[in-house]
Amino acid sequence: MARASLKHRIVDAAIDAIHRKGFNATSIQDITDAAAAPKGSFYNHFDSKESLAAEVLDCYWRKILEYLALLNDEEIRPLARLKTYFKRLGAVASAKEYRVGCLVGNMSAEMPDQSRVVRERLAAMYAAWSRAIESCVKEAQLDGSMRRDMDPKTVAAFLLNSWEGALLRSKVDRDSSAFDAFQRVVFTSLVK
Amino acid sequence: MARASLKHRIVDAAIDAIHRKGFNATSIQDITDAAAAPKGSFYNHFDSKESLAAEVLDCYWRKILEYLALLNDEEIRPLARLKTYFKRLGAVASAKEYRVGCLVGNMSAEMPDQSRVVRERLAAMYAAWSRAIESCVKEAQLDGSMRRDMDPKTVAAFLLNSWEGALLRSKVDRDSSAFDAFQRVVFTSLVK
Numbered sequence: 540m541a542r543a544s545l546k547h548r549i550v551d552a553a554i555d556a557i558h559r560k561g562f563n564a565t566s567i568q569d570i571t572d573a574a575a576a577p578k579g580s581f582y583n584h585f586d587s588k589e590s591l592a593a594e595v596l597d598c599y600w601r602k603i604l605e606y607l608a609l610l611n612d613e614e615i616r617p618l619a620r621l622k623t624y625f626k627r628l629g630a631v632a633s634a635k636e637y638r639v640g641c642l643v644g645n646m647s648a649e650m651p652d653q654s655r656v657v658r659e660r661l662a663a664m665y666a667a668w669s670r671a672i673e674s675c676v677k678e679a680q681l682d683g684s685m686r687r688d689m690d691p692k693t694v695a696a697f698l699l700n701s702w703e704g705a706l707l708r709s710k711v712d713r714d715s716s717a718f719d720a721f722q723r724v725v726f727t728s729l730v731k
Numbered sequence: 732m733a734r735a736s737l738k739h740r741i742v743d744a745a746i747d748a749i750h751r752k753g754f755n756a757t758s759i760q761d762i763t764d765a766a767a768a769p770k771g772s773f774y775n776h777f778d779s780k781e782s783l784a785a786e787v788l789d790c791y792w793r794k795i796l797e798y799l800a801l802l803n804d805e806e807i808r809p810l811a812r813l814k815t816y817f818k819r820l821g822a823v824a825s826a827k828e829y830r831v832g833c834l835v836g837n838m839s840a841e842m843p844d845q846s847r848v849v850r851e852r853l854a855a856m857y858a859a860w861s862r863a864i865e866s867c868v869k870e871a872q873l874d875g876s877m878r879r880d881m882d883p884k885t886v887a888a889f890l891l892n893s894w895e896g897a898l899l900r901s902k903v904d905r906d907s908s909a910f911d912a913f914q915r916v917v918f919t920s921l922v923k
Contacts, residue, residue, distance in 0.1 A: 560844070561845075563841075644840060645841070647840075648902070651902040652752070661903045662904055689916055693916060696900070700896040701893035702896065703896040704894065704897070705889075705892045707892070707899070708891075711854050713850075717888065723881060723885050724885060727880060728878070729916075
């Protein structure tokens, strides 16, 4: 039990540090220090920093899923769900003063050419994330609130990628203008 | 002269290395090795790795400007210019097997919380880049090919941010699908 809990602490500390500083700027020592774990204990739990990265992404994915649940909320109309979903993600970024962005986006900038394991994990995450958005887009097209002249899969991928781009920009501008432009253009041009 | 040329070589080597591996994963030694320069010579030309980053961005900006020239080409209709512009950027990424993405996007993921100098430089680049796109959007709205119910400044920021997001995704998927989705959605939903 103590062993599991130490591993858990290391992963939590790693998510926080990698999210703030990036993968390459975070040393194993930074992580074990933040987890109040002896440095040597790292390799009892992880083969490498790369395998830690994979676990960090799995753990971050569970956070993404919590927000994605909103897209299935049948109490709310599909288009309003999409709008609120991205508003909430924007509020999370804003609460962190636009400093950290999205761990998935950050890792996509830094890691694909460095680690095949991480690249494949990211690809799977984007695919699943896109599918969740796609199913809401499909519903919004069916109920007539969203234009139907584009394939929902394509629209969903575009929305997700564009959102990641808005997050990147918000880290640079330190304000919500990229999110505002996203909301304005998406929910003007894709609605019916 | 020899001095200027060595500095130039260091900046060129740095653009290449930082573009491929990211800022934090690139050491000064990596750069001086690639430039065939003595490691000690680095500090004759740069105060710090951070001041090199600023020069790297300035130099990359000149490459961005070469492509941006297309947006002023009055031989081509404004909407077609925009379409072709993003197609060309996609072709550059594809020629590099989707491995490197955009240096501006990569640095936006990695650097804003680490370096104020770099963050401000990035913000100025995005602003100038957005303005170049905005003026083409404005022309396309005026000639009636693009819908006019959104402010061209907002549309331009959205296009640029979305493009950066598509580049991120293409690094993960190693294919053009993010660019295809961008072209499909943008040039369906924003045209008239």
